Amino acid sequence: MKRHLVQLIARVPEEVSRIYLVDDACPEGSVRFATERIDDRRIRALYHRENVGVGSAVMTGYAQAMVDRDVDVVVKLDGDGQMAPELLPVFVELVWSGQADYAKGNRFVRLRSLRQMPKARLIGNLGLSLLSKVSTGYWSIFDPTNGYTCIHIDVLRQLDLGQLSKRYFFESDVLFQLGLLSAVVRDVPMDASYGDETSSLRLSAALIEFGYKHLRNTVRRLKHRYFVRDLNLTSVALLLGPSLIVLGAVLSRVSPSSSLGASVMCFAGGLALTLYFLSKDVTGVPCLPIHGTLSREDT
Structure with missing residues (x-):
């Protein structure tokens, strides 16, 4: 060494x-x-x-x-x-x-x-x-x-x-x-x-x-990103997407025959919202450097 x-x-x-x-x-x-x-x-x-x-x-x-x-x-x-x-x-x-x-x-x-x-x-x-x-x-x-x-x-x-x-x-x-x-x-x-x-x-x-x-x-x-720094449609998608997927899975287990339609709708809606969230998260990578906006007094 x-x-x-x-x-x-x-x-x-x-x-x-x-x-x-x-x-x-x-x-x-x-x-x-x-x-x-x-x-x-x-x-x-x-x-x-x-x-x-x-x-x-x-x-x-x-x-x-x-x-x-x-x-x-x-x-x-x-x-x-x-x-x-x-x-x-x-x-x-x-x-x-x-x-x-x-x-x-x-x-x-x-x-x-x-x-x-x-x-x-x-x-x-x-x-x-x-x-x-x-x-x-x-x-x-x-x-x-x-x-x-x-x-x-x-x-x-x-x-x-x-x-x-x-x-x-x-x-x-x-x-x-x-x-x-x-x-x-x-x-x-x-x-x-x-x-x-x-x-x-x-x-x-x-x-x-x-x-x-x-x-x-x-x-x-x-x-921090979706509930503290900001609150928008992506935040809603993050909350509802996985929740609807879980709800759809639960409904299909509890009463497969009577709640099949509701189960499919919940799962499909949850999947769509989750994919929407992921697309926003993946494309939301920072592209403007921040150091030009910071002064030595700020730091």
Whole structure:
């Protein structure tokens, strides 16, 4: 890990004004190892006394970036060398040019990249991507656990960092909060790269934990978007659609012969309303970046 970090820092473009290195109580002392071997004025080393999770490490870097008032865009890279710093200008350009509030990597665009991904991880990421679409409302976004990200500082200040997961669900939680803000998110195609670093994330345990958290976020998203922030025909369709489907199923069970017509009408009407809701939800993905409307005083 520590040698990967040294090589990574050496590849960071000169246009980057600051490099925050967060040591989450790494047993190898990676950050200290790197700072002793690299003389770079852009580096700011930040240390945790104990391991508190990858999400907490990112939040420490974010917090420092928000303290440094002249920061405009924040990019997050893992220190294992699996994310190419050469792609950094692509991420920054999307945000800086006003095309997005948040840009993230997507390893599923290039077919050759997928061949490098272990099958178990491929299947797991496909499942998590589908769950993330439902829980965040970003139906066009894929590879939600990808940690190569870029965010505008004014949008970052809008996030409730205290409510974000401190571990591996961090990226998915960020997407969830961005959805509540109606921020624009864009994918950046990138290759999957797997070196000699091994992940401590167990796929089976992650699917169970992530599944529960995605369900929780789905309920929160639907409540916020359709009943707190606004109330419209789509809200009515969300309420009545599933309810009529259930009512139709109940009627067909209670008295199949006498209530067949009512059962069919309830089911058909409920299905139509549910499909209407889904079409509105899928096409309602934010398309206008919000960071241009936020002032530093607002954040």
